Amino acid sequence: MIEIDKISKRYGQTTVIDAVSLAIPRGGVVGIVGPNGAGKSTLLSIMSRLTKTDAGRVSIDGLDVTKAPGRELARRLSVMRQENHVAARLTVQDLVAFGRFPHNRGRPTREDTEQVATAISFVGLEAMADRFLDQLSGGQRQRAFVAMTLAQDADYALFDEPLNNLDIHHAVSMMRLFRRMGDQPGKTVVIVLHDLNVAAAYADRIIVMQDGRMVGDGPPANVINRRLLSEVFRVEGDVIDIDGRRVVSVAR
């Protein structure tokens, strides 16, 4: 369980996260949505100890993220952020192998090698395994980083807008991949998403952020509605039910 207890974050005068409390139990796919600047990425970043909070605390299975040993946390929680630039020349294989670091401290066993190969084939990059990252397209590189997260095999996997740079085909296969991850026993996937339709289609639970506060939380059917569109995203539009799934259609 990820427990977030009244965390706040300010940059100068601006409050980016305002006393957010939240519990994410094990299992399933959780989507975080909200307009630009709502604090989604910051929330994810604080959950994964990459940004310090000004107040409040976050714990993963009872471990305080600011105090627990890094290695312990890395086996429980993985995170993929938006930017995917690396200064060094690494191959896909090299990159994905880093995902095993929390488990092997840089001494790969046969099992690690297998896990890396499985992760690479999961994202469909087998043919590119020995290519350097700078020889890949933006979408392929994105998938390589997702493969690294897969190889890390943590109980909680956090992704910050993982669908950037992906065409619709790869976006859908990526979301299916996350769905499969979230369906495995004991595994939880938390994704910051832009596209409400994607969130509605794949998430079990949707958390809505606005101006640093949590303004909605629940299954897609309860959260995605016309009020969400007009009050949070400030667009007019309709929410339609197709085969029991919420679909958003924004007015032109």
Next chain:
Amino acid sequence: MPPDRARAIRRVTMIVTLLAVLSALAFMTVGVRGSWGFVLAHRGIRLAALVTVAYAIALSTVLFQTLTGNRILTPAVMGFDALFILLQTALVTTLGATATGALDPRLLFAAECLVMVGLSGLLFRLLFRGEGGNLPLVVLSGLLFGALFRSLSSFLQRIMDPNDFLVLQGRAFASFNVVDPTLIGVAALLALAATAIVLPRLSALDVLVLGRDRATGLGIDTTQLSATIFALVAVLVSASTTLVGPTTFFGLLVANLAYLMVPSARHADVLPVAIGLAVVTLVGGQMLLERVLGFGTALSIVIDFVGGVVFLFILFRTGRR
């Protein structure tokens, strides 16, 4: 790792090692006239100094670049060696020549190293605070700080007592041609100690190449690792500067050549090649200039010229991306 890549890495490492050994042999034996015993002893001391310097600079540059996540900045470009010279100058100015002369040079060096770790840490914090840091700004301020330290040193040298100046000259104006032999042992020992500390951290450093956030995500205590490595860099820079003085673009040159030649980002693969290249450039270059070209120019000028061109090249290439 595919076998052909592993083989390529092995081949590069072997060639560079061989070249380094050959340069050392040539340095010791080419153009010997008169008593072999005297020449070998004389050149042996210089060789030891040059190898120590090559080792310290290559190691410190690669570590520094991993730490800062870029391939343009080096401790020398950031003005760390100029800071060390300033430190020495300030010491002689304030204490006076007699006082500094009376102290054990090794003790003095140890104290200077400590101050160096503190001061460069401060400088580093100043330049790289905030998330990631703004690279062009850091490059510019590094160059500016370097110029500032150099100007301050030369200002102090102008106004100081001529006797003090003579003492300082013996201490701080070493170069590739005139190495200071008193501290070779201490410097070599420091370089070895640094290696002993770095070795168990090599795979963690490999992860740090992914950037601070990803390394944290993979369970590395980046704050602690950075602080440790940074202190080592400061000590290594002090060691090399005390032996041969400042070397602006030397580290940049060998580190980037090593990245180019080694098809791997692992420190265990890159570091030996970088160190080997540094030995080849320094020892081989010195031998060529002294024995073959007849001392036409100082090696540091040649290295800074070539290194400067490489620096500009990398800077422009990075800027375009």
